[in-house]
Amino acid sequence: MTKPCLAPLDHITPLTFQVPERACDSHAHIFGPYSAYALSDDRSYTPPENALERYLAHLQRIGFTRGVLVTASACGTDNRSILDALAEQPDRLRGVAVTTDDVDRDTLIRWRKAGITGLRFNLYAIDGMAVYRNGVGLDTLERLAPVMRDLGLHAQIWVHAPDLVQLAPRLLRLNITLVIDHMGRMNASRGVQDPGFQQLLRMLKDGDAWTKISGADRNTNRYGHYDDTDEFARQIVAANPEQVVWGSDWPHINYYEPVQVPDDGVLLNTLARWLPDEKSREQVLVFNPARLYHFESR
Template identity: 35%
Template sequence: MPDCRPPLAEPSVPHRRLPEGACDAHCHVFGPADRFPYAQGRAYTPPDAPYEMLSALHGRVGLTRAVIVQANCHGHDHAALLEAVARGQGRYRGVALLPPQADAALIRTLHEGGVRGARFNFVPHLGAPPPPDVFERIVSSIAALGWHVCLHVDGATIDALLPRLARLPVPFVVDHMGRIRARDGLDAPAFRSLLGLARVPGAWVKVSGMDRIGDGKRPFRESLPFVRALVEALPERTLWGTDWPHPNVAGEMPDDGELVDAFFEACPDQALRRQVLVENPARLYGF
């Protein structure tokens, strides 16, 4: 049985129109479980949220491209992700969750299926971090294909990881604004470290997960200053995403139409919005 809530059945339609080619750079597909079973030993069991639901959500809010990120609940079986990317007919890309023993043949197969990055988890409640030798071997394996590393971290781990990240031979993307806490303020050490990525070549940040850094109450306005600061600090290396279908949300379920409107408020400059929503993901993911 699912142990997390489903996304809103009817999210609002945004008041503002997204530019053509706007990309949801962080979303997921789950199941359907009768075709794509969830992994044994998973940290959570979501309700099904398959390609059809994701595509409908994107049509409703005006997104034409997306990056589907493999989540813990599907483990290392990428069948659901690969099917969704294929059905997107060039509009979708994927980010994989590679097993420790991943070899060149597996990585090539995923690449041919539209995958362009490998995700690593450093958030303790979702499992142990990858051993350093595994991390370095996989990074070396994906470098030749032009992939990047996608990092799920929390604020407490960013500083400790930075020396390793700065030496990577591939770009790296920090998910969900590093899961910093808005209540700690813009001058908190974890957020200053995140802003400091502007000085690190190859570092990118996703301004996704507004609900995860805020107080859990829609429309998560306390997160807007952090989105604004990151977009201004890394204008050519920031991505935006919904995090649909919002697994393991502790507070109110986000409304994806509201999330679109919130980004317009946090980033009022039209050219900069287009940079983040269209040009940056096109460059990183090869749209």
Template identity: 45%
Template sequence: MSGAAGTGHVFPEGTADCHVHIYGPFDKYPEVPISEYKSPDAPVERLLALWDGLGIARGVIVHARSAGRDGQVTLDALKAHPDRLRGVAVFEDEVTDARLDEMTEAGFRGVRINMMQLDGKRLYQGGMGLEDLARLAPRLAERGWHAQIWAESGDIVALAPELMRLPLDFVIDHQGRTPATRGVGYAGFQAMLDLLKTGRWWCKISGSDRNTALGPPYADSAAFMAALVETAPERLVWGTDWPHVGHSDETRPEMADLVARLFETVSDPEIRRRILVENPRTLYGF
């Protein structure tokens, strides 16, 4: 067992942080400027040092648009650390079969689809959409990839029939990105829970800092995490969302708060181990 430095909690051996991003160094991997945020200096070495301090063994880099259109920074990180890292891609250009094979061999296991909006307003521009996914789906399925869906729970449920016609499994970002103010009884969230019972959907219990209305320690997000754990603990993985892009200095979460939310809400150590160790093994092939 390893200690999570500064948090007072101990992660089980083999814990995976299943949602992080890396950026830079920018002299080697130039930033692609976007309007929503400025990319931080967060190379893979910083990520691994953070994990070592927390006692986290491995994890999943979700490639960020601003980290480079070609995905090379994430591909190089996976090749350098094959035992510790897996990846989720974003394609903004056509991708060849040879490139897909190279990425699969390196440890990519999915693509991220951006359909994130709240109250009809798109929050982030660019990225892959549903048409992109439909075009790529047969080639992704051949390689055992899944689709990671970045959208609000009600929108996910509305799109689910169309998505489930594709030959893929699906991973939901950040607890369905449901604003905590809507309450755990919100119809979109409740219907999303039912998707997890189909055997084709997974969900990340992450994003408490993005869904909260109260701020740390994110008590208003706890009910959503608890409902997910009660519904389908065998279909959940956890992530920190490091380095927390888009936050201001005032709202950027402390790792201790995110770890505490996990341990306090998922209090059963066997269920916690399943979410942190066993499920990532199944989903990402560690």
């Protein structure tokens, strides 16, 4: 039995900038109610229930209109809660699902019509060891890539940036839209000259990938301020501002110490440093996610 995670904070620090209309939180999870959507028995963490209504309250609290729900590893390949959320909020929400390679084309077509715009693949490992259970890996992605390409589904890649040096050739051969999670989920202490982070920047510059300037709380060594992640985010935006989105990663699972649980207001206020003008914030929070997640096409 895994240790229960702490709940997200129920308050936020006031924002230092005006959130643009139609802003999108491009990475979040929902859990439960567990009477209807049970967690996977084989999981790495146990989050508290935070179902759709709490996520919608989170969006209201931060002043956002839209959101992208990602099936979390604790849910395995059970995407029902997200599919039901999309049915309830078809104009406001999109989804990223997790599935095995035996999924049939008709199912993917149905999901695509429901608002699933991508599939997530867990390549996140440290020193060759998988960090989370229930990951669907690169072999599955390679088998699913042709149908994903046909249906316009992107591949959301959860990967440790240092591994991109080795993995990039296989990923780029797939010829599908790639979205790298959490700035490469790399600790800030490695520095922006890390070869894997530089590989991510090249992929962005060449238009071969998108990334999420999310996960400052995951990559930092300075909880509560996150300024050691600033240069990473700034270089990402400079590399290709048209292929960058931001996500809260609410409800901030897998935290067990109160000092580590993020304040969503503080997380959002990093954008005042990373995107210091209204036009750049609108690009990352509104126009880019509308294009990547097909909000305007429904």
